[in-house]
Amino acid sequence: MSTPYNPETVELAAQKHWTDARSFEVGEDPDKDKYYCLTMFPYPSGKLHMGHVRVFTINDVIARYHRLQGMHVLQPMGWDAFGMPAENAAIKRGVPPAKWTYSNIADMRSQFKRLGYAYDWTREITTCKPEYYRWEQWLFTKMFKKGLVYRKNSVVNWDPVDQTVLANEQVIDGRGWRSDALVERREIPQWFMKITAYADELLDELDRMPGWPDSVKTMQRNWIGRSEGVELSFDVVDEVEPLTVYTTRPDTLMGVTYMAVAAEHPLASKSAATNPDIATFIQECRQTDAQEATLETMEKKGMALGISAIHPLTGEEVPLWVANFVLMSYGTGAVMAVPGHDARDWEFAKKHDLPIRQVIAPTDGTEIDIEEAVYLERGVLVNSGDYNGLDFDGAFNAIADHFEKTGRGSRKVNYRLRDWGVSRQRYWGTPIPIIYCDECDAVPVPEDQLPVVLPEHVEVKGCGSPLKDMPEFVNAPCPKCGKDARRETDTFDTFVESSWYFARYACPDSDDAMLDDRTKYWTPVDQYTGGIEHAILHLLYSRFFQRVMRDEGLTDVSEPFTNLLTQGMVLKDGAKMSKAKGNTVDPAELIEKYGADTVRLFMMFAAPPEQALEWSDEGVQGSFRFLKRFWSAVVGHAGTGPAGDVDVNVLNDSQKDLRRKTHQTIAKIGDDIGRRRSFNTAVAAAMELLNAINKLADGSEAGRAVEREALEAVVVMLSPMVPHICHALWQELGHESALIDQRWPDVDENALALDLVEMVVQVNGKLRGRISVAVDAAKDAIEADALADENVQRFISGNDVRKVIVVPGRLVNIVV
């Protein structure tokens, strides 16, 4: 009587073995090939959700696969512990954010352990601990000295009722989430990091990153948005200061029929002083949140200011407007408008009855009607005086030269990428290490006074940071002159913590440097796995920080992540699982019912990793059923005693077939996991092989030997996905040493050899028959066989055979 599959017993025993043997704790071993395999660390929300299970399982499969390939694998885990949810919980329940966070971490850690991930827990990082964040404070002060950080005004969402700054997420339909008040744009001084100083490097290196998906690289390229254009100035009637604008289409300059400035622009304020309608309009423009999507989709509004600018080429006067879609903080706060050749300008001109002038014509001479449709292509200049007949490049250069000669403008490379604003007006984050002194202005906290520790015992009320009300935190002597001064109470954007944690895992306990020599061994990360939603911000900030650390002499590595896998979301009923929708599935319940292996297997089998995964309770049961079949197949086989080695000379055809299938499957699963990251097809291949083993049911000595070889291969190959059951079955097969220390099986090329191959015969591309031919058959012989097929004959009779295409080993297409 064989033992039935009991997931809990099997899983706890396997986990105990790994813990006792410290299987996943790794040191630096220069004789071995290292493989650093990392997932984006989680925010400790307190409860594990299916998205976590998916991403961590994907990464665990890759980590365990590389270990089977003989590599020295590091897979660490930690906590992105600062952030808004802790403050929200504090407001709601009165628990201090630190206490809430630490208790969540403890809960989640034990849930992760139950899933059997191969983590080196000795390297755990928690970003809200001073030992961690002191080093980003340190780096910030270094950047300050290099001029890589600076302070300037920038816009925030201001809730006028709660008197507080809101995150974009807290703005719902333009209103504050708690107060329901209309949100306003407000400018306040904030700290910025000069990511634009690295824009070219961040852009150029994308061309040399074959391990990243093209989609992510394209998104980052577009985000950086390098453009070559001309910055030029328009004089303004009765003003001393000219208006400076940037354009990537200087060839359309003769088509400028109006200009627009931001509501906050000094020229707009000047008009508002004498015109109450304009004052009202400007006030309205402020009544919107600070999101780009809002700006791009809202109704484009504007008003004429009654001021004119002078066209720099024609001397003609063009009217100046104030518009809600121009922002003061981007570029110069002013734009030139070419309604004939810019979609937004065209619509705006139509709406406000502004003139539209065609200055570009299609190269092929086609006539267009500029009043009917905007023309966006590059073409030939018309209605442009001396520049008529020039193409884009000719006009660009001629006009740029003209401005450079007259000193009225110059060629300029521009980026869509803006510097990174890191100030947050929140409590639960890393304190920005700055002291404000009336004499010395903003002074960075000296190295020997770091870290600036965030007080953990506080009461969070919901309007503004509690730090502001703590004199023991705020009051500090100026590090330069010693006079009474005040600490910065803003904290860092939590993206700062996640921009360097991957390097710190190499040396989490280093207390005299941000990174030490161990980083040289482990970095860069070989495989990074995380959500596609981080394709731009987190990944770009991390690439930036890696370079800042490099230039600080902390590492030689420029790119932090060699290979990137972006996984899709977990959906239920077609929508993202969320508490609000009430469509969540609790992993803990499923683990209790079926075990961790079943949950892991379903996650890997249900969809390819990059795609969204539709949750299915039935599918989970199917995975459980497969594991039961797998268990009884191996236990059943082992129960009939040991099997000998395969003797290839005594195998009959069906034994040879199973052996071929075994070695085909070893090759396929290795390729699926190692190269394609196609875990769903890897599982399917293992299922097919198990089906074939069960079908053979051959009790002879040779049959049992072939079955044993196949079963051992399946146990090893499925172990990255379902490590616990495989650990137990490996023992069941009589092995003394643990599965975790095994190697991936080798493919026996001889077993793959085949005498006959089936080919498909098409007539005019339609399937009409199948023929079986020798693998090394000549083309002529294949052709003759194909033409001889009875059904094929029916379709070609009475027609001339015009052409025959033979694709070796695949098909024959007869064209009649």
Next chain:
RNA sequence: GCCCGGGUGGCGGAAUUGGUAGACGCAACGGACUUAAAAUCCGUUAUCCGAAAGGGUGUGCGGGUUCAAGUCCCGCCCCGGGCACCA
């Protein structure tokens, strides 16, 4: 609005470099076992016509390239992710 993905049976998906559309699994149906149910095992299953052999249609929609298109090109529709303070 802009940038990036996706759309294939009743469902999740497979088809790796333009070469047999639907692997593997779920569900459903039929059968075996059972007093019965569950579990397990065997079989059928894109769709339409046909007793069968076989044939027609079919990868979101409309066009195109090719001996051959789920795959490449052009134009649409719908769904998802990101848009700089959710992480």
